Structure formats: C-alpha cells, structure tokens
Amino acid sequence: MFTYIMRRILMLIPVLFGVSIFIFFVMRIIPGDVAQTILGTDATPETLAQLRKDFGLNLPLYQQYLNWMGGVLTLDFGESMRTGAEVLPDILSRFKVTFELTILSAMIAWIIAIPLGILAAMKRNSNIDFGVRIVSLFGVSVPNFALATVIILVLALAFSYSPPVGYVGLFEDPLRNLQIMIIPAIVMGTSMAGAVMRMTRSSILEILMQDFIRTIRAKGAKEKVIIFQHALKNAMIPILTIIGLQVGSLLGGAVIIEQIFSLPGLGQLVLTAINQRDFMVVQGSVLFIAFVFVLVNLLVDILYAYLDPRISYK
Incomplete structure (x- = not known):
C-alpha cells in the first residue's frame, strides 16, 4: 500500500505540471489587458509599459512561466496584480x-x-x-x-x-x-x-x-x-x-x-x-x-x- 501511495503521489507531478502549463497559456490568450484594466482608459503608453514591466509581462512567455513555477515550487504563488496581496494565503x-x-x-x-x-x-x-x-x-x-x-x-x-x-x-x-x-x-x-x-x-x-x-x-x-x-x-x-x-x-x-x-x-x-x-x-x-x-x-x-x-x- 505504501508503495502504491508513493507512486500515486509521484504521479501528481506530471498532472500538476500539465495543468500549470495549460492555465498559464490560457490566461495569456484571453482577450483583455490587465494593465489597461487596472489603469483605465486614461492610461498613457508610458504608464502601461511601466506597469507591464512591474508585473513581468514584458518578458518572453517561457520566462514568465519559469519565474512563476520557480515561486510555486517554494510555495510562493506570487502576488495579486489587483491588490498586491500574496496569493497562497488568500x-x-x-x-x-x-x-x-x-x-x-x-x-x-x-x-x-x-x-x-x-x-x-x-x-x-x-x-x-x-x-x-x-x-x-x-x-x-x-x-x-x-x-x-x-x-x-x-x-x-x-x-x-x-x-x-x-x-x-x-x-x-x-x-x-x-x-x-x-x-x-x-x-x-x-x-x-x-x-x-x-x-x-x-x-x-x-x-x-x-x-x-x-x-x-x-x-x-x-x-x-x-x-x-x-x-x-x-x-x-x-x-x-x-x-x-x-x-x-x-x-x-x-x-x-x-x-x-x-x-x-x-x-x-x-x-x-x-x-x-x-x-x-x-x-x-x-x-x-x-x-x-x-x-x-x-x-x-x-x-x-x-x-x-x-x-x-x-
């Protein structure tokens, strides 16, 4: 039984890895810009660019994913883009x-x-x-x-x-x-x-x-x-x-x-x-x-x- 449980726990890794990839890229193809949503219609190109930089959205997608997963592996799910609160405690x-x-x-x-x-x-x-x-x-x-x-x-x-x-x-x-x-x-x-x-x-x-x-x-x-x-x-x-x-x-x-x-x-x-x-x-x-x-x-x-x-x- 112990061997089976350990094998199933190890199977969690590819499952969660696949889910992480799927949800990461799905969120990127959803219409809408989080920076534009936060700053509103009066935002200037400079403020939009700065906010995207602060969120790391100006980086290549693979780099954004690796940064996020690096945090997840240490139980750091990042911070909310809207409130700035830590995600995992929330x-x-x-x-x-x-x-x-x-x-x-x-x-x-x-x-x-x-x-x-x-x-x-x-x-x-x-x-x-x-x-x-x-x-x-x-x-x-x-x-x-x-x-x-x-x-x-x-x-x-x-x-x-x-x-x-x-x-x-x-x-x-x-x-x-x-x-x-x-x-x-x-x-x-x-x-x-x-x-x-x-x-x-x-x-x-x-x-x-x-x-x-x-x-x-x-x-x-x-x-x-x-x-x-x-x-x-x-x-x-x-x-x-x-x-x-x-x-x-x-x-x-x-x-x-x-x-x-x-x-x-x-x-x-x-x-x-x-x-x-x-x-x-x-x-x-x-x-x-x-x-x-x-x-x-x-x-x-x-x-x-x-x-x-x-x-x-x-």
Missing part, C-alpha cells in the same frame, strides 16, 4: 469557506441519498421506488442556480426570509455561521443526493442478483442482514467513486452558489480574478484546485482497498 483563506460548504453539502446529500437509495432497492418497482427515482431525477436535472433561486423566492414570499448579509466564520459564531451556510448547503446537497441516490439503488440491485446473495438467502438470513451486512459494503465502491468526484468538484469551488449567496469561497475568488484578468490569482487557484481534486481521488482509491479485500495495491 487561496487558503477562501478555501476554508468552500471546504465547510462542501462538507455540509455532502453530509446532507449522504444522509438523504444512501438510506433512500437502499429503500428503493429493497422495494423495487413499488410506489416507494418510483417516488425515490422521481426525487433523484429531480436532484440530477435541476441546476443549482435554479434551485437556489426558487428556494430563496419561496422562503421570501412565505416566511419573509432574506439571505444573511456577510460571512461569519464557524469558530467566531457557530450559530450565525450555520444560518449563513445551511441554505447553500441544502441546495448543493440536493443536487449531490440525486446522483448518489441513483447510484446506490442500482449498485444494491446489482449486488442482490449475485450468487453469494442467493446463498445467504438460502441459509435463512433476514433481508435487513443481507442488505446492511453483505450487499451495502460490496456496493460501496461505485457509490464511493461518484462521491469522490462530487466532493472533488465542490472543493474546487461552487462558483454559482457562492456568487448567489455572496460566500467568500474559492469559486468566487476565481471568478472575480478572471473578470479582473488577475493572472496570478487564477493560475494559483486553478493549480491548487487541481491538487485538491487529485488528492481526493487518491483518498478514494485507498478506501477501495479497505472496502473490498480483493483489491490490493502493490
């Missing part, structure tokens, strides 16, 4: 908000999805099964932003609710923090739950048709024992796969939800930086997101071996 600060939102959303999704998926599999082709499938289809089909808009509108009209303004950290005021985060978490958790619910149902049904389940039934085991002690653990690998992909994506920043609810998360940081042509922030954020996504997938692969003894990593 990313980590915003990531805490996104991480909390992801964990809350995932908890809500799993609490809803896995029990309902199991129930639908146990009651196959019943009214309960059809109801669960409709709910899961709703979760998969309705976009986050549409669901968020509907929830806010319904709460506003029915209960005179308005989303809290500003953000308060979890450890500063837990109750206030929960009031701010719960509605966005429900919105994202609903979308996550739809896919997990469908996968749970189909995986359980597939396992229930296996020969070893028939043998267990022939021995007189109760249906609940079959489901929870035998079928569920064997069905967890595909469920865990989709959970890992969802969590990795959300940790990368729930851009639309953070924008709608004014949450100062990583997604909002990236969106703002793109609009402002802040190269250093976008490059650093995307590289950090790629690292988090690959790390989550590594953890999922390790859990595979724990859930299924037939899987061994050498």
Whole structure:
C-alpha cells in the first residue's frame, strides 16, 4: 500500500505540471489587458509599459512561466496584480469557506441519498421506488442556480426570509455561521443526493442478483442482514467513486452558489480574478484546485482497498 501511495503521489507531478502549463497559456490568450484594466482608459503608453514591466509581462512567455513555477515550487504563488496581496494565503483563506460548504453539502446529500437509495432497492418497482427515482431525477436535472433561486423566492414570499448579509466564520459564531451556510448547503446537497441516490439503488440491485446473495438467502438470513451486512459494503465502491468526484468538484469551488449567496469561497475568488484578468490569482487557484481534486481521488482509491479485500495495491 505504501508503495502504491508513493507512486500515486509521484504521479501528481506530471498532472500538476500539465495543468500549470495549460492555465498559464490560457490566461495569456484571453482577450483583455490587465494593465489597461487596472489603469483605465486614461492610461498613457508610458504608464502601461511601466506597469507591464512591474508585473513581468514584458518578458518572453517561457520566462514568465519559469519565474512563476520557480515561486510555486517554494510555495510562493506570487502576488495579486489587483491588490498586491500574496496569493497562497488568500487561496487558503477562501478555501476554508468552500471546504465547510462542501462538507455540509455532502453530509446532507449522504444522509438523504444512501438510506433512500437502499429503500428503493429493497422495494423495487413499488410506489416507494418510483417516488425515490422521481426525487433523484429531480436532484440530477435541476441546476443549482435554479434551485437556489426558487428556494430563496419561496422562503421570501412565505416566511419573509432574506439571505444573511456577510460571512461569519464557524469558530467566531457557530450559530450565525450555520444560518449563513445551511441554505447553500441544502441546495448543493440536493443536487449531490440525486446522483448518489441513483447510484446506490442500482449498485444494491446489482449486488442482490449475485450468487453469494442467493446463498445467504438460502441459509435463512433476514433481508435487513443481507442488505446492511453483505450487499451495502460490496456496493460501496461505485457509490464511493461518484462521491469522490462530487466532493472533488465542490472543493474546487461552487462558483454559482457562492456568487448567489455572496460566500467568500474559492469559486468566487476565481471568478472575480478572471473578470479582473488577475493572472496570478487564477493560475494559483486553478493549480491548487487541481491538487485538491487529485488528492481526493487518491483518498478514494485507498478506501477501495479497505472496502473490498480483493483489491490490493502493490
């Protein structure tokens, strides 16, 4: 296992290297000039040239890339072209908000999805099964932003609710923090739950048709024992796969939800930086997101071996 983990960690290097090259050159071909954006339309050619020199934008592209990557290797992601603040501390600060939102959303999704998926599999082709499938289809089909808009509108009209303004950290005021985060978490958790619910149902049904389940039934085991002690653990690998992909994506920043609810998360940081042509922030954020996504997938692969003894990593 240790050898496998080390091999996967080494595989991070070419992946992150490729991501760094891609995002660096993509940012350079996006229309717009960061110097012109900062100085405005009244800027003179001299001030524009000086600002580009200060940012290093007058250097050849390969030199700009090598300078940036040299800093990244020492955990120096550079400074924001707009604010002058260091990029990495800003990313980590915003990531805490996104991480909390992801964990809350995932908890809500799993609490809803896995029990309902199991129930639908146990009651196959019943009214309960059809109801669960409709709910899961709703979760998969309705976009986050549409669901968020509907929830806010319904709460506003029915209960005179308005989303809290500003953000308060979890450890500063837990109750206030929960009031701010719960509605966005429900919105994202609903979308996550739809896919997990469908996968749970189909995986359980597939396992229930296996020969070893028939043998267990022939021995007189109760249906609940079959489901929870035998079928569920064997069905967890595909469920865990989709959970890992969802969590990795959300940790990368729930851009639309953070924008709608004014949450100062990583997604909002990236969106703002793109609009402002802040190269250093976008490059650093995307590289950090790629690292988090690959790390989550590594953890999922390790859990595979724990859930299924037939899987061994050498």
